Amino acid sequence: MTGGHGPDAGPLFFIIAGEPSGDLLGARLMAALRERLGKGVRFYGIGGEGMLREGLEALFPMRDIALIGIAEILPHLPLLLRRIRETVAAIKTARPVSLITIDTPTFSYQVARRLKGSGIPVVHYVAPQVWAWKPRRAKKLARVNDLLLTLLPFEPPIFKKEGLPSIAVGHSAIESGAGTGDGPYFRERHNIPPLSPVIAMLPGSRHSETSRLLPVFGDALALLRVRYPRLHAVVPTVSVVEEEVRTATANWPVPTIVIKNDDEKWDALSASEIAVVASGTATVEVARAGLPMVVTYQVNPVTAWLLRRMLRIPYVALVNVILNREVLPELLQENCNPKMLADSLIRLLQDPAARELQKRDVKEALLQLGEGDELPSRRAASAILEFLEKRAASS
Structure with missing residues (x-):
């Protein structure tokens, strides 16, 4: 994968999703970014069928990181660590305009932590549920991310308190076809x-x-x-x-x-x-x-x-x-x-x-959750692009 700054290449985003719900959210975000940036925009990373249909160039199969729970992760830890190393190396080589991690908190955090100081802005989409358990994760997330997009309206203040810019964009399921069936x-x-x-x-x-x-x-x-x-x-x-x-x-x-x-x-x-x-x-x-x-x-x-x-x-x-x-x-x-x-x-x-x-x-x-507002994927795309524009203007 080539970098995102060549003279003829469109912007390159590296996107990570580790499960089907994240893949669906990622696919919608990719489509919304393409609406804003045109067909030249490129996507590299880890995702499932939906993101692949939207043009993702996959680094390896999403199933390798689709794990949940301590007991479930431990048997697969060697593979998970190897995939973290491979992902970090690929991002550093590709030099995307941004890394976007979607949920998958354990994997996403480890990748973002290893990119600290690389100059690559990191956006995390879907806040960990710190209001439900382990509230200290808010401070941990703030140390390695530059922008957080949340699904729920009450989440941004929790993370802003820790110094992490945060924006509520609405729940992705709001733009599903549910309710339109025959x-x-x-x-x-x-x-x-x-x-x-x-x-x-x-x-x-x-x-x-x-x-x-x-x-x-x-x-x-x-x-x-x-x-x-x-x-x-x-x-x-x-x-x-x-x-x-x-x-x-x-x-x-x-x-x-x-x-x-x-x-x-x-x-x-x-x-x-x-x-x-x-x-x-x-x-x-x-x-x-x-x-x-x-x-x-x-x-x-x-x-x-x-x-x-x-x-x-x-x-x-x-x-x-x-x-x-x-x-x-x-x-x-x-x-x-x-x-x-x-x-x-x-x-x-x-x-x-x-x-x-x-x-x-x-x-x-x-x-x-956002019913009746602008589609969450479009709000997310707008938030990411505005963040990157401000970052570029201040550098």
């Missing part, structure tokens, strides 16, 4: 009878999530089938775990449709009555689709033990965090079991008033 078309295409209930099941985008949640989801469906014999399930997934998801759901007790295409994902959500969702970005997408849900999550027991001693908030689902009350039912760790999940889903299926109340409360949270 439910009747989806049912017709997949031969789902009009009166058959459909549950959308979103088990996450990492192996560490799907490996734990899919068995619970399948066993919960077995309990639900007793009461709802015509029940169907739809499982949106992503390429990095698609094979695992298809294998795990092949013998589920109800007709199950696994889908990977985003457009069909929105159709599937529109065709569903309720959803069960792994905590994360998907909860915001499902909320935008107007679909009542139960939020679930499980991690390695060691990671869970540590988190329970560090967490400073009572909720994990973003809607609940924003509103500071449990609008979305949360089933976490040992509470994420087939019986409790089936009971929670039955309550939603049987109680129209509960479904409508959840939908109403969710709208309040979506407004705080």
Whole structure:
């Protein structure tokens, strides 16, 4: 990869994303930067399918850094350290106009730390949740980054206090196609009878999530089938775990449709009555689709033990965090079991008033996440370019 300052070359951005949600955010940011800078802009770094479609030249596969939790990272530590060294060397050689790291806090921090003093400006997109746990990370992040783009409106003051310029740009899920799906078309295409209930099941985008949640989801469906014999399930997934998801759901007790295409994902959500969702970005997408849900999550027991001693908030689902009350039912760790999940889903299926109340409360949270404002990716692109212009003018 050549540098970003040749006479005929457009500006070069080095972008790092380590998981599918970050890849989606990165792809949208790349498209927004291209809108502002023209087709000559170039992108080098680490990302997934979405960023590759937008023209990213990949240094190595994103899956090599798609790890979460202390217990999950330790077995892969030698590879992770090697990838950090390779990434730093590639950035120093390419001399991009900016490094943009997206979430992936452990990897991103180590790369940024090693670039300190290189003269390459570092922008981090998606603030670590210091308001939830380990607040000292705000000071740590400020030492190695030049600009922070946050998803939530209450985050910038936390980091500005530590001397890190920070701008809230809105949550990336706000610009997804959620809420635009064609439910009747989806049912017709997949031969789902009009009166058959459909549950959308979103088990996450990492192996560490799907490996734990899919068995619970399948066993919960077995309990639900007793009461709802015509029940169907739809499982949106992503390429990095698609094979695992298809294998795990092949013998589920109800007709199950696994889908990977985003457009069909929105159709599937529109065709569903309720959803069960792994905590994360998907909860915001499902909320935008107007679909009542139960939020679930499980991690390695060691990671869970540590988190329970560090967490400073009572909720994990973003809607609940924003509103500071449990609008979305949360089933976490040992509470994420087939019986409790089936009971929670039955309550939603049987109680129209509960479904409508959840939908109403969710709208309040979506407004705080940027619903109705300029698209978050465009706001992020504008913030980055304005920052780089000011930096260039002052140098």
